[in-house]
Structures are given as C-alpha cells and as structure tokens.
Amino acid sequence: MKTYLQELFRYRELLTNLTIREIKIRYKQTLFGLGWAVLQPLAMMVVFTVIFSKFLNLKSEGIPYPIFSYSALLFWTFFSTSLSFGPNAMIRMGEMIKKIYFPREIIPLAAIFAAFIDMLIASIIFAGMMIYYKISLSPQLLFIPLLVFIQIIFTIGVIFILSALNVYYRDIRHGIPFIVQIWMYGTPIVYSMESIPYKYQHLYVLINPMAGLIDSYRKVILHQSSPNAGFLFIAGIVSIILVFSSYWVFKKMEGNFADVI
Amino acid sequence: MMKTIAVKLDNISKKYRITQGGLTDAWDMVKKRLSPSNWGKDFSLEIDPEREIWALKDVSFELNKGDSLGVIGPNGAGKTTLLKILSRITKPTSGNIKVRGRIGALIEVGAGFHNELTGRENIFMNGSILGMTRIEIKDKFQEIVDFSGINKFIDMPLKKYSSGMRVRLGFAIAIHIHPDVLLIDEVLAVGDAEFQAKCFKKMSELLSSDIALILVSHHMAHISRICNKAIYLRNGEIVNYGKVTDVVKSYRDYSIEVEDISLELSSAQSVVDQKLLKIHRVSVTNLFGEQISSIKSGDSCCIEFAYSSSIKCEDCIITISMTSTYDRLHSHYSSKGQIDNVKLRSNGVIRLRIPYLGLASGKWKISIGIFDKDYIKPFAWEWFIAELDVIESEEDNMHGRFRMPHHWLIN
Numbered sequence: 001m002k003t004y005l006q007e008l009f010r011y012r013e014l015l016t017n018l019t020i021r022e023i024k025i026r027y028k029q030t031l032f033g034l035g036w037a038v039l040q041p042l043a044m045m046v047v048f049t050v051i052f053s054k055f056l057n058l059k060s061e062g063i064p065y066p067i068f069s070y071s072a073l074l075f076w077t078f079f080s081t082s083l084s085f086g087p088n089a090m091i092r093m094g095e096m097i098k099k100i101y102f103p104r105e106i107i108p109l110a111a112i113f114a115a116f117i118d119m120l121i122a123s124i125i126f127a128g129m130m131i132y133y134k135i136s137l138s139p140q141l142l143f144i145p146l147l148v149f150i151q152i153i154f155t156i157g158v159i160f161i162l163s164a165l166n167v168y169y170r171d172i173r174h175g176i177p178f179i180v181q182i183w184m185y186g187t188p189i190v191y192s193m194e195s196i197p198y199k200y201q202h203l204y205v206l207i208n209p210m211a212g213l214i215d216s217y218r219k220v221i222l223h224q225s226s227p228n229a230g231f232l233f234i235a236g237i238v239s240i241i242l243v244f245s246s247y248w249v250f251k252k253m254e255g256n257f258a259d260v261i
Numbered sequence: 262m263m264k265t266i267a268v269k270l271d272n273i274s275k276k277y278r279i280t281q282g283g284l285t286d287a288w289d290m291v292k293k294r295l296s297p298s299n300w301g302k303d304f305s306l307e308i309d310p311e312r313e314i315w316a317l318k319d320v321s322f323e324l325n326k327g328d329s330l331g332v333i334g335p336n337g338a339g340k341t342t343l344l345k346i347l348s349r350i351t352k353p354t355s356g357n358i359k360v361r362g363r364i365g366a367l368i369e370v371g372a373g374f375h376n377e378l379t380g381r382e383n384i385f386m387n388g389s390i391l392g393m394t395r396i397e398i399k400d401k402f403q404e405i406v407d408f409s410g411i412n413k414f415i416d417m418p419l420k421k422y423s424s425g426m427r428v429r430l431g432f433a434i435a436i437h438i439h440p441d442v443l444l445i446d447e448v449l450a451v452g453d454a455e456f457q458a459k460c461f462k463k464m465s466e467l468l469s470s471d472i473a474l475i476l477v478s479h480h481m482a483h484i485s486r487i488c489n490k491a492i493y494l495r496n497g498e499i500v501n502y503g504k505v506t507d508v509v510k511s512y513r514d515y516s517i518e519v520e521d522i523s524l525e526l527s528s529a530q531s532v533v534d535q536k537l538l539k540i541h542r543v544s545v546t547n548l549f550g551e552q553i554s555s556i557k558s559g560d561s562c563c564i565e566f567a568y569s570s571s572i573k574c575e576d577c578i579i580t581i582s583m584t585s586t587y588d589r590l591h592s593h594y595s596s597k598g599q600i601d602n603v604k605l606r607s608n609g610v611i612r613l614r615i616p617y618l619g620l621a622s623g624k625w626k627i628s629i630g631i632f633d634k635d636y637i638k639p640f641a642w643e644w645f646i647a648e649l650d651v652i653e654s655e656e657d658n659m660h661g662r663f664r665m666p667h668h669w670l671i672n
Contacts, residue, residue, distance in 0.1 A: 013389035013398075021375075021386075099372030101349040101364070102390055255352025258345065259277065 001244070004251055008103050018110035022089070023117055037118035038125050040081075041073040048073075052190045061192050063222050067133045071221050072189040072214045074126050075148075078119040079155055079210060080180045086111035086159040087166035088173055094261040104254050105247070108163040112155055130221075138224035143216070147227070150236050151213050157242030160250040167257050187211050193218075202230055209235035266361065267442055267473035268324040268347065273356035275317040275342055275497075316342040317353070317497045324490070326441075329464070329474035331484035331505055333512050334494035340477045343494070344368055344444050347475065362441025365391065367431055369446070374427065376420040380411055383419055384434060391438045401437045408463070409433035410456070429456055436463055443467065446477045461487060481509050482660045513586055513623055538574065538605070538640040540629050542567040543647040555650035558622055558664050565612040566629055568641070574605040576634040581613050583649065586624040590662050597636060605631070619664045622653035 008015075027033045045066055052058040053065035060068035086108035090097070093107050130137075166172040186208055188195070193215040196204055205212035212235040216227030317339045324330055332340050345351045346358065348366035373390045374383050384405055388398035406412055409429040414422065422430070436443065443464075464487055468474055478484050484491060484505060491508035493501040501511045543566040544552045556562050564581055582593040594613060596603055626645040632638065653659065 011389070011392050013394045014392070017386055017389045096373055096390075098350065099369045100390055101366070102392065258351040 001248070004103070004247070008105065011103055011106060014102055015106050015109055015113070018106060019113040019117070022085070022110050022114035026085070026114065034118075034121055037121040041070065041077045041122050042125060044073050044077075045070045048190050058191055059194070061194060061218070061222070063218075064133050067129050067135065068192075068218070068222065069190060070126060070129060071218055072187075074119060074122055075151065075214060075217050076184060076187065076189055076210070077122065078115050079151065080184065081115035081118055082108075082112045082155050082159055083162070083176060083180055085115065087163040087176060090163045090167050090257075091170070091173070091261070097261055098258045104257055105160060105163075105250055108159045109156070112152065112159060116152070135222060136224065138220075140220040140224055140226055143220045143227055147213055147216050147220070147232075150232070150239055151210075153243050154209050154213070154235065154239035157239055157246045160243075161246040164250045164253045164257075167253070167261050183208070183210070188214055202234060205231045205234045206238065209238045265326050266323055266359075267326045267328070268322075268361070268475070269357075269359040270321050270323075270347075271357040273317055273320045273343075273346060273353045273358060274315060275339075275346060275351070276354040277314045277316055315497050317346070317494075319356075320492075320494075320497075320499055321356075322492060322499070322502055324442075324473045324475070326471040326473055327468055328490055329468055329476065329488045331488035331491035331508070332475060332477045332494065333479070333481070333484060333491060333509065334500075337496075338494040339497040340494055341368070341446060342497075344446050344475070344477060347442070348444055360442055363392065363438065364442045364444065365435045365438050365440025366444040367435040367446065368444065372431075374419055374431070377418055379418055380406075380415040380422070380430060383430070387431075387434050388438065391434065393438055397438075405430075405433045405437050408437070408459070425456070432460060436467060440472060442473045442475070444475045444477075447479065481513065485509055486660060510623070537572045538568060538570040538631055540566050540568050540631070540641050540643050540646065543627060543629065543643075545627075545647070545649050554648075555652055556618060558618060558620060558651050558653055558659075559666075560618055561614075561616045562618055563612050563614050564627060565610060566646075567608065567610050568605065568631070569608040570605050570640075571607070572640070574631070574640055575602070577603050577605060577640065578632045578634065578636050579603060579611060580630040580632065582628050582630075583620060583625040584628065584645070585620075585662055586626060592620060592625075592663070595636075617666050618651065619666070620651050621659060621662050621664055622651050623662075625649045625651055 023034075027036060030036060032039060048069045049065050052069075053060065058065070089107045089111050090104070097104060129135075162172055162176070187210045193201065193211065205215075212228070212231035216231060216235075219225050219227045320339075320343065322330070332343060334340055342351075344366065345368065346353050347360065348364055348368065350366075350368070373387050375386060378386060384402060385395070385398055388401075389395075393401075406415055409426070409432070411422070411426055411430060414426065419427070432445075435445075461483075464474060464476075468487075474487070476484065476488060488505045490503065491501075491505040492499050493508045493512045495515075500515075501508045543564070545554070545556065546563045546565060547553050547556070548561055550563075553562070579596040580594065582591050584591050625648070627647040627649060628642075628644045629646055630642040631640045632642075633640070
C-alpha cells in the first residue's frame with residue numbers, strides 16, 4: 001500500500017493534467033461551458049421545489065425548500081458526477097492504458113477532482129442563496145472541509161471498485177445512471193433525515209454513509225449546529241475501510257487492464 | 262568493478278485467453294454442458310486449449326547497467342508482449358520480474374499524444390504520463406525541443422505534425438526523462454536516416470552513462486550496431502540468448518528456412534526436369550586451390566563446379582548467384598557478354614574466379630544455372646546447391662550486405 005501511494009505521489013503532475021483535461025473535455029463544444037456545473041443542481045432544485053414542496057408539501061426542517069434541497073444537491077452532484085464520469089473514463093482512456101504504464105487509479109481520481117471543481121463553481125450560486133435567504137454564517141461552517149474530506153474518501157472507495165469492474169464488465173456503464181438515480185432517492189436530499197425514525201438512523205448511515213454526510217452538511221450550514229457525531233463516526237469508518245479495500249482490489253486487477261480493455 | 266543488475270526476469274510467462282466476453286462465453290458454456298453428447302462429463306478440469314495462447318513461455322534473462330539487449334524474432338514471437346511486461350503495462354501470468362529504477366518506454370509512436378494539443382502542451386502532458394513533475398519537464402524542455410528538431414512547430418497542434426515529427430518528439434521525451442531502463446519497440450524505423458543516426462548516438466551516450474537498453478527490431482543492422490546481447494524469441498520461447506553476433510546469426514540462419522523458397526525451388530526444378538544437363542561437385546576454393554567452407558569478407562576465391570551433359574549445348578549462358586540467407590539479397594554473375602559462344606562438352610569443369618569477395622558476413626547460398634543463348638530456357642538450374650560462410654574480420658566494423666573495396670584517405 002505504501003509503495004502504491006509513493007508511486008501515486010510521483011505521478012501527481014499527471015493527476016493535475018488529467019483533471020484539467022477532464023474538465024476541458026466535459027464542456028468542450030457546449031453552449032454553457034462551465035455553466036453546466038451550476039445548471040445541473042440548479043435545475044434539480046427548481047424541479048424538486050415545485051414537486052416536493054409545492055405539490056406534495058414535504059417537510060423541510062423549517063427551512064425554505066429551495067435552499068434546503070440545494071444544500072444537499074450541491075454535495076450530492078459532486079458525488080453523482082464523479083460516479084458517472086469516473087468508471088467511464090477508464091474505457092475512454094483505454095488506448096492509453098494499452099500503450100503506456102502509469103498508475104491507473106489516476107484516471108478515476110481525475111474524474112473526482114474535476115467534479116470537485118464543478119462543485120466549487122456551483123457553490124457560488126449557493127453563496128448567493130445563503131444571502132438571499134438570510135442564512136447566517138457560523139463557526140460550524142468549519143466542519144465543511146472535514147465533511148467534504150470524508151465524502152471524497154467515500155467517493156474514491158466507491159469509484160475505484162466500479163472503475164475496475166467496468167474494465168471487465170461493461171454492464172457497469174449501463175448500470176451506473178440508474179444506481180445513481182436510486183441512490184439519490186435513498187439519501188435524504190428531497191426529504192429530511194427527520195423523516196426516518198430515530199432508532200433506524202444510525203443503521204441507515206451505516207448502509208448509506210452519504211445520508212449521514214448530507215444530513216451533516218445541512219446541520220452545519222442551515223442550522224448552525226454541530227453535525228451528529230455518531231453519523232460522522234460511522235460514515236468516516238465505513239469510508240476508510242471501503243477506500244482501502246477497494247484500492248487494494250483495484251491494484252490487484254490493474255495488471256490485466258491492458259489485456260481486457 | 263561489479264556490474265549492477267538493472268533488469269532481471271525469472272521464468273516469465275504470459276497467457277492470453279481468447280474470449281468473446283461476458284454472456285457469449287457463458288452461453289457457450291451452457292450450450293456445451295447441456296448438449297446430449299456431453300451429459301455426465303466432468304468439466305471442472307477442462308481448459309479449452311484453443312482459447313489459450315501463451316505469448317511468452319518461461320522467459321528469463323538478466324541485464325546489467327550499461328548492457329543493451331536486442332530482441333529479435335519473427336512476427337508474433339512475443340517481442341511486444343515482453344516489452345509490455347517490462348514496462349508494466351501488463352502483468353505476467355507467472356514468474357518474477359525486477360527492474361531497478363525508472364523505466365522509459367517507447368512502445369508505440371505517439372502513445373499518449375493528443376492531436377488537439379500543441380507540441381509544447383504535449384511535451385508537458387507526455388512528460389507527466391512518464392512520471393515527471395512540471396519542474397523536471399521545464400528543465401528538460403529546451404533539450405527535448407532541440408533534440409526533436411521541431412522548434413518551428415512547437416506551438417502548432419499535433420495533428421499538423423508528420424509521422425516522422427511525432428516519432429522524433431516521442432523519442433526525445435522518452436530519452437530525456439533520464440530512464441534507468443529504456444525500452445524501444447521498432448519505432449526508429451519511421452524516422453529519417455539523419456534522425457536515426459542522432460538516436461543511435463544518443464543511445465550510445467546513454468549506455469555509457471549506465472542505463473540499460475532493450476531494443477526490439479527487425480533490423481539486424483540496428484541490433485548489431487547498438488546491442489551487446491540479444492535474445493531470439495520464437496513462439497514465446499527463447500531460442501537463443503547471448504552475445505549479439507551469435508544470436509543474430511542463428512536468427513538469420515533460421516529465417517531462410519521458413520520463407521517461401523521451397524515454392525520457388527520446385528517451380529524452377531520442373532523446368533529442367535529432364536535432367537539432360539547435370540551440375541555436380543560444387544565447391545569453393547581459395548587462392549591455392551584448397552576447398553574451403555568459410556571465407557573472410559574481401560578475400561579472393563573461386564567457385565567451381567563440374568557438369569555432365571547428354572545434349573549438345575552450344576552458345577549457352579552460365580550464371581552463378583549468391584543469396585543471403587537473411588534478407589535474400591542476390592549477388593548475381595552471368596557469362597553473358599563476358600564470354601561469347603560458351604560450348605559445353607559431354608562433361609567438364611567451370612570456374613568463376615572472384616578476386617575480391619564483396620559480400621558481408623553471413624551465410625550465402627550458391628545457385629547455378631545454365632541457360633540457352635536467349636537466356637530463356639534453362640538446361641540446368643540448381644538453387645542453393647552449395648553454401649558459403651562469409652566471416653567478418655575482427656577489427657573490421659562494417660554493416661550492410663555488400664562490401665566495396667575501399668581505402669581511407671584522411672588529410
């Protein structure tokens with residue numbers, strides 16, 4: 001594991017270059033360019049607000065529904081974009097995998113970092129909304145880097161295993177859009193964590209760490225309170241176990257990528 | 262001084278499986294098991310041999326720093342697979358591999374190049390793919406540009422580059438990352454002569470600075486020039502491994518056997534199937550008339566043969582040609598225009614005197630023909646009836662297939 005990480009560090013320049021290229025490719029020949037990074041969560045927010053708040057009257061922890069949903073969508077989009085682009089990037093880079101050696105995990109990692117840049121851009125809108133809805137800033141916002149860090153670890157864990165499998169079984173590529181869809185409804189984005197009976201909440205976070213993370217984002221941003229320590233602990237442990245095991249699997253499978261891709 | 266090992270391979274094998282992939286394979290399996298003729302058979306131990314290819318079998322060798330290894334062999338011998346395993350693109354199925362230091366690999370022209378990016382951007386991109394940091398690339402940037410000779414085009418998108426320019430750029434980047442082991446696959450053939458010369462010079466420089474080089478090529482001249490060791494692969498196995506001259510020679514000797522010579526032989530034979538004129542006792546002799554089987558390049562010799570004829574041959578043409586067993590180049594001599602009115606009796610001896618044998622080292626096969634005066638109908642035509650081993654003089658550093666008499670004049 002240590003040698004893997006050392007090598008990865010040696011190739012950091014490639015990671016930077018691929019991230020930049022990933023962003024360029026994604027918005028090449030698009031009308032809105034980087035605007036898509038904002039448009040996607042924004043459009044979802046509008047749709048969700050109309051359907052879930054106006055029609056269905058879903059509870060939103062006493063917070064205006066647009067910012068309630070956007071606070072989750074902003075971070076969720078980071079996760080879902082990584083998932084949609086990462087494993088497929090392996091296939092797109094197939095020719096390079098066949099011809100040159102470099103640590104292959106750089107490919108999905110570049111997709112995650114590109115999605116991260118997207119999120120930074122989309123958060124400009126979020127800042128505007130915070131001002132509009134007069135959400136006050138609090139020291140609890142300092143939790144955000146930690147939360148994002150756990151989320152990145154978790155995302156890497158998920159994406160490594162899917163990327164490795166995608167090389168062998170293209171079924172993954174077809175399955176991902178719909179995994180993302182189901183996963184979104186399985187995460188408190190349109191609804192609140194409070195809709196889940198308290199006794200099941202920890203189990204819920206254990207099964208879906210994203211639920212614990214999304215709830216924590218809302219706690220620190222919208223409620224100016226500390227996140228649920230239990231949720232964070234569970235999400236953190238699951239993420240760490242997942243990332244190490246999935247990295248290990250990825251590295252074991254990596255040797256034959258060039259033969260099967 | 263103790264030589265340090267740069268590359269060590271222990272029994273490397275690589276198996277490829279031919280699959281249709283996924284469900285097609287699974288479905289084939291199901292069909293096979295369900296077909297009535299296979300009922301009750303145990304499939305658990307069965308491996309379908311038709312679907313497995315051993316691209317490499319038990320390949321072992323060792324390379325020290327400063328060594329350069331040529332990898333030769335026919336197409337499909339496993340040469341590229343070997344390079345892919347060395348460069349870690351793919352893992353061997355079994356065996357151990359140790360490579361000390363950084364590997365620079367040039368396996369395919371422009372792998373990792375992007376057409377839309379400029380030459381400059383590609384240098385940075387490609388450098389980072391090879392594991393360099395931005396600062397390292399910046400340091401080497403000018404050297405790379407100078408070496409590749411593409412100064413004028415550096416800010417043009419790569420899609421406007423010629424294939425030669427791409428190779429030059431690719432090679433320039435690969436050698437400037439200061440690899441400890443440099444792998445090169447056949448790419449040099451694309452560059453022009455001037456660039457090739459430049460590459461050879463650079464490779465020699467790198468070798469003296471203690472890198473290890475592995476070169477895959479079909480050009481024996483390239484291999485002989487730059488490598489001190491060679492391995493000869495065939496069907497994934499090492500046929501010969503050792504000093505470059507020995508290995509190249511064994512490959513040259515082999516390559517004649519597999520080519521389509523048998524076909525030519527039989528068609529020529531049918532023309533003269535009556536055997537009215539026979540050629541026998543072909544020999545090569547030296548100045549003193551002693552029969553020899555090998556000769557130094559540049560020496561004088563005499564090729565002689567006896568004939569016996571049951572027909573009257575007046576005004577015929579005699580030809581002797583020598584064919585390189587490696588690349589099948591001919592050196593052809595004909596009596597036409599030199600001696601008119603060659604008359605053959607019922608038997609006799611014919612000699613061709615060669616005061617200066619201008620052939621380079623290697624095995625040469627001798628063919629002899631006797632034709633009518635119009636050079637159309639052969640009375641006798643014997644292909645590869647004898648063999649001559651031309652050896653190179655030790656101090657002489659010559660490449661190519663033919664040798665001209667020559668003298669150096671300096672100042």
